[in-house]
Amino acid sequence: MIWQQLANGISVGSVYALISLGLTMVYGILRILHVAHAGIYTLGAYVGLLSFRLVDNFWLSLFAGMVGAAVAGYLVERFLYTPILHLSRIAPLIASIGLFTAMEEAFRIVAGPHTLVYNARVGLGDLAIGSFRLTETQVLILLVSFLILLFLWLFLTRSRMGLAMRACALDLETASSFGVNVSAIIAMNFIIGSLMAGAAGVLIGVYDNQVWPTMGSIPAYKALAIVVLGGLGSIPGTVLASIIVGLSETFFIGVLSIPFPRDAVAFIAMILVLMFRPYGLLGKA
Amino acid sequence: MTLLQVISLSKDFAGLHALESVSFSAERGKILGIIGPNGAGKTTLFNIISGIYLPTAGEILFQGKKILRMKAHRISHLGIGRTFQIVRPLNNLDVETNVLVAYGHRIYPSLWKSVRACRQREALQEVRGIMERTGLKAYSGTLAGNLPLGFKKRLEIARALALQPKLLLLDEPSGGLRYEESFQLMELIRMLRDQGIGILLIEHNMQVVMDLCERIVVLDHGIKIAEGVPEEIRSNPQVIEAYLGRETQHA
């Protein structure tokens, strides 16, 4: 029973991590709260669903969703954020909120207000060891998020560009003075973050077996709470916070069966942690 | 008279020792130079004294009073004014208003006084006096963001003066300035010293430091490697090795 909840919690948490990492990376480098990231997540789900209907292959649709999200993320960075970075820090945030609102509305108008079914046959099958069961979609989520996180870790620690990216997150000016191509790094940040958000959108679409225009509303805010919880800009902190939130949501509702709005858990965890650790779990002053 | 005592101050940033057990003291009416190569921990030291960072260990006494855990604005109220190495004017406010913000430090603690109009005669008189002393009078209505760099540096000092400081922390006031500009600025600093203000001066230009300072503290990689009068520093082999040597290599 406990193992079962643990598995559920971790799979929910891994999706949170996929969404939140993009936010934390963008914040780490540009100090922007990229609220529209949740719109990119929803876009990933829609692109995935559309391509699934066209080609009827889940893995191709996952790939398409990720690429679609990455393209959108890049465009947002290039044509919205970069031109207004020199303004006060409020400007990108307001633009981001506006974009997120507009994206949700655009999804509603284009794809219709109702939910669309994303009934993909993944071809992995359920996993059962005794009474312990993982559904096919849980296996999928765990597998895909593990692979993506592994790639991210290898990229950040082993590749030249990953190192440059971490240098930029520490201090943009210094990195630039050492000859790092800052604008390429910023673009890469958005692309990688959006790839992950797109994957999360597709995974959730399949997990819940539906895609709908406002599916990003709760993640928009929950991912922000997770990012703050982990310590704004800290990548390991974000992963840790995602898992913690995923687990506590599952345990609160599944084990203790407290009648409590699930989506408020992240918010309350954030407030509690902020009281004792103002800079989040792994954040620095 | 001892104004400021810094006692075995240490600061780590993610395992990096920015400062290691640094001690010195500063006096009224004296200029204490703080020198050292880039990354020696000079600005970190200022950020700790002015309350932006908390140190990992150590103690700071200002007029015998512990100030370590105080917030930045409380420290400025006690009479420690600072300038920033990279100037931070309030860009969209004019020069006079910039100075007025600092003048307000004696008003802000009282809610009742804070609701009153800020441009009263008394305040403006003092602010204009400060602008005259710092050579900013002609620019009083200019937006701070539009000032030439030399005058932004003056504005930094003018704002610090409006705090009625007993101690001034000047972080590279002459950095990026032309020779005449920096010469005028040094005259200003001398004048302030003669009025009895204690001054901590971070400065890269060795000529300026040697001319201006009564005593000098040398930092290298967060460690104090020397302290003394300019002649001693000039002839200290460790300093030449750590600082002047490298400087000539660069030049």
Place this chain on the structure above:
Amino acid sequence: MSGYVVTILITIAIYAILAHSLNIITGHAGQISLGHAAFFGIGAYTAALFYTKAGLSFWIDVPLAALVAGVVGAVLGIPCLRVRDDFLAITTMGIGFVVEAVFLYIPFFGGAMGIGGIDLPMWAGREMTKSEYLILILVVLGTLYALDYILGRSWIGLAWSSIREDEQAASALGVDIVRFKVMAFILGSALAGLAGAFYAHFLTFIMPYNFGFGQSIMILCMVVFGGIGTRWGPIVGALLLGLLPEISRPIMEYRTLLYGLLLVAMMRFQPSGLLGADSFLVVYFTKGLNRIRGGEVKA
């Protein structure tokens, strides 16, 4: 004036108070609140409950609404304003969702049906007409503007603008930034609560959906549109966004889309708003004025 016009004007005047209250937080002190509708809602629900359940009169429940919204603002604002500026944006967004959920799920607040039976205030022994209510709200709005003028010239206004420009520098200049930010947040929340109380008595029934995230975005839109931090910006924003649905009903379907795109376009091309310093309107107007005066035209 026809009843229709009065109704629209009342809505606009209440929006103006609301936009003005956010302008104190975002425009003057430079802090972002993404859940401002929550405080608008807290005010509306407080007034509604005191009026319908405790039987208090309008004249008492309105100040109480402002007080409650202000206190909630203090309790929620102080912890996040103590840390760093970005946290306020995130927590207020969360507060918005939580407050809406509380109104929706807790039976005491009437659930999805909301609270009805809130009347217009009594005046001289009878219920006010809509026109009289409009005048009352305009008087309040006028008072707010007088208050804004006084605060703008005061040391508080000065401290706020220094925080908006550069928090760290302001702090080194002796400004207690936390205290002044909290002050702006409490004042803004209380005034939003005041607007909420007026709104409740005007609508006569309120529902959770009146105070959701979309509403918060609309308030932000009004402030941004008119010009963040300008004195008349909130009124211009309230006027434009209040009239928009009236001018063109078919737009209603796309209203939220339009708000979103407007925010993006404003930030991208006209970040200082319609009344801000480098807005095309202001630039043209000053040029025209200078031409009339025969003076030099500034580049």
